[in-house]
Amino acid sequence: MVNLVIMRHGEAEALQHSDQQRNLTTRGVFEVNQVAGWLQKHYPAFDRVLCSPYQRTQQTAGLMLKKQPVGTQLEMLPELVPDGDARQVQAYLDALWSSEPHSRFLLVSHMPLVSFLVETFTLQRSSPVFSTAGMAFIDYQIGSGGRLLEKLSPQELKLMSV
Numbered sequence: 001m002v003n004l005v006i007m008r009h010g011e012a013e014a015l016q017h018s019d020q021q022r023n024l025t026t027r028g029v030f031e032v033n034q035v036a037g038w039l040q041k042h043y044p045a046f047d048r049v050l051c052s053p054y055q056r057t058q059q060t061a062g063l064m065l066k067k068q069p070v071g072t073q074l075e076m077l078p079e080l081v082p083d084g085d086a087r088q089v090q091a092y093l094d095a096l097w098s099s100e101p102h103s104r105f106l107l108v109s110h111m112p113l114v115s116f117l118v119e120t121f122t123l124q125r126s127s128p129v130f131s132t133a134g135m136a137f138i139d140y141q142i143g144s145g146g147r148l149l150e151k152l153s154p155q156e157l158k159l160m161s162v
Contacts, residue, residue, distance in 0.1 A: 002149055004138040005106045008114045008130040012056040024059045031133035031154040032060050036067040038157055048073045051108040052080035061108045082110040086120040094142050121146045
């Protein structure tokens with residue numbers, strides 16, 4: 001069962017002054033809406049959507065939340081920044097799962113952290129590269145690690161719909 005989805009934010013505008021304030025581009029909004037619609041049709045709803053404090057991840061999380069039922073919680077997690085510590089994120093989620101064992105989480109973050117999160121939660125030896133709005137689907141159990149069940153990008157969704 002997939003209880004953890006790790007997602008990279010949608011395409012963002014080029015760096016000008018502040019990396020934290022970069023917004024999604026029109027293409028980024030399209031990518032996120034595309035994967036949000038697919039996810040809504042193919043996977044059960046999330047209990048929580050967690051994102052970094054950066055503008056582009058908050059925008060991505062907001063768009064994803066629109067395709068989730070009322071009651072899905074949005075939480076900003078400072079550790080989900082690009083140079084965040086995957087082990088700290090894992091410890092935080094382990095604590096949540098200890099009190100809410102059947103919860104499903106969507107993490108919206110950045111490269112390279114999204115790759116390190118997949119490696120940490122699945123005990124893989126390699127860190128996958130994510131396209132913008134790309135997602136990794138994980139079946140995770142506290143103490144025994146997880147299995148990467150699927151990885152999907154907006155580009156792959158385009159190919160599937162042809």
